[in-house]
Amino acid sequence: MDNRTRALNQAVSIDGWISKFDDNGTATVHADIVFRKGTFGENSDDKVRFKVALKRAEIVLRVPHLEPVKVIKRTIARTVTSPTGIITSKDVQKHAGKVGVSGIFGQNPSIDIAASGNIEKSKETTTESKVALKRFLEQHFVTDDDHAGWELKIHPDVDDRYLSGSPWDAVEAPRLNLKHQTGEAPDATNVVIEIRCAREDIEILDLEDKDPAAQALFRKKNNRNANLAAAEQLIKAELFKAGFLDVPDLDEKHSRILIADKIILVDEA
Template identity: 25%
Template sequence: MTNTARILEEVVSLEAWHSPLVVNVDSPFHVALSFSEGRFQGGKDNNISFKVALKRATLVVFVDDNLKVPNKTKVREYPTRNIEVSRTNRESEAFGETNGSKTSGGGEIGLTKLNAKATQEENSGTQQTSNMSGEHKEFERVTRAMRMTHHKVGTQETWKIEPIDANTLQGMCHDGDDALIKITPKTALRLSDMAIRVFLKCDAEDIEVSDIELDKSLLEKLSGANLQRRKKQAKIVIAQKLAERSLELVDLDKKYQEVILADVLAVPE
């Protein structure tokens, strides 16, 4: 492994970095990840072009044995499914019940949950609530086009990524401003050799191929397009692109075959 990123750039953008490692000190670990629709073309012997997007993906962070990840530092879900908004007593009286529970007393009481709507691009803004007396309260609404959900798989920290309000992954998933986890060296021995590998994978069936254009033979022109043949040719091109970037080559026709789309080694900054 080297620090050179091996990425299928047309579809995935992945960067990973962390603060310099110090024994028994938690160092923030950051990942910036975004997705786009890629346009692929075959070579001289395979005159085909098509679009590729991902339906789902999994981000994997593999940490050296001499590093630990404190459980309290892990981002379990990003963004969270709901935004909680506190209401004042006067607001609660105006709205009656909040979340099915009657409110009483004074101060900050009651919670209303608002689903964060997804957009194609990362977006944030301010919204206001008001009551009959004109009193209002501001809160921040943050929206994302996809959601990351944490799973611990053996020694790997993984996040399943799914679109919130679309069929494929498009746009910014995580901007890297906030740490995804923190890492702590357990020993000072070979501190500079401790590595954090980050890769993005998906099932072969989660690679969506569309808008396939292929030079047709005379027989095909007479008999109509053969979609299965087109998809077969498209998978050949995708396999070639994976091989060009030294990514693992797999059989894309197998339903649950895992495909590595990006493989990077995080570096200290």
């Protein structure tokens, strides 16, 4: 079984495992994903230097339909992070009591009116508390070919624009459960974790020309466009080096790019 990992390592790391199948024939699938802001252009022959960060990504867990295992669909992680907000509660207290009123009205002393009744006095207090906020917004989806996926982006109330760190606890939050279809648990499966994004979700930051003489021209539009094209070609070269042979053109913002994948194995430890 090929357990090779392919990844744009400057921006993301990928790992995962399948637990041992229990006596009921089920196992849990775990994905260990870490995003980071990475640096490109460190080689002496690179024309430009820059950093890359992701604004959004999709994690897809592919369980081939011909495998001797099937996904238990009710176990797929479907957590949706609630938006931040304020919970407001009101405590209203009412006090009742009798008040008597009497007096002489007008010029006629024979008119003597006395009144009594209940007067309610209300006191209203308000308390506020904020809902706990996760860094990642996580939304489950199903791919066109019926595989489980999760869209990840940063919560708009978080003071950052880019994916950073882990979207979930890889040990405590498995993505789904598998059940084997044969009499014995399979020794290996072809379950694959993929990470993909659109070109518009790849942010190129701190782009600079490594040639000191050219740096003064960097802010000119034509020169910046040339450097951006050089950065895109460098990212494409890194993906090719990682083993992705079918990388789309990165000058199209809607291009869909596979930036990491891994075949995961049953953990026999």
